[in-house]
Amino acid sequence: MTLDYLTLAKTLTALTTGETDTVALMATVACEVHHADDRFDWTGFYRVVAPNLLKIGPYQGGHGCLVIPFDRGVCGACARTGQVQLVPDVDAFPGHIACASSTRSELVLPVRNAAGVLLGVFDIDSDRPDAFTESDAQELGTILDQVFAEAIA
Numbered sequence: 001m002t003l004d005y006l007t008l009a010k011t012l013t014a015l016t017t018g019e020t021d022t023v024a025l026m027a028t029v030a031c032e033v034h035h036a037d038d039r040f041d042w043t044g045f046y047r048v049v050a051p052n053l054l055k056i057g058p059y060q061g062g063h064g065c066l067v068i069p070f071d072r073g074v075c076g077a078c079a080r081t082g083q084v085q086l087v088p089d090v091d092a093f094p095g096h097i098a099c100a101s102s103t104r105s106e107l108v109l110p111v112r113n114a115a116g117v118l119l120g121v122f123d124i125d126s127d128r129p130d131a132f133t134e135s136d137a138q139e140l141g142t143i144l145d146q147v148f149a150e151a152i153a
């Protein structure tokens, strides 16, 4: 089953409109995105909890590592640079943190509210190599901007 972004966006709007609690929003996005596409084997958030420090947030899949400094891994690179990280081959990414040895590719997006505050990152891991496209990054970025616009930092 491949993701229908229009339906996903509509579902998330219906579920989250009026909600400003960041963890409640993260939990709902992680659940809906994870179950929308067979490519996604781990789907979840890391939250900015201190300067240059991420901690695990709501997720679906096997257990994720709890703490990621901004200078470590794909998630850290996303938080540090504020840029989407599309990694077709995790073995070719210097410093990749292997929470699950089955992961072959990753997509990590920054999560900001409308004020531009970085709330965390959204990490999707796949057991398939080269699972993600620029289109996935664009569509998910649009959804995140919408869902987290009013989120409390």
Ligand code: SME
Residues within 6 Å of the ligand: 042, 063, 064, 065, 068, 072, 073, 074, 075, 076, 095, 096, 097, 098, 099, 100, 103, 106, 123, 125
């Ligand atoms: N692979 C990520 C770490 C998070 S987990 O895979 C759930 C990284 O390198 O940042």
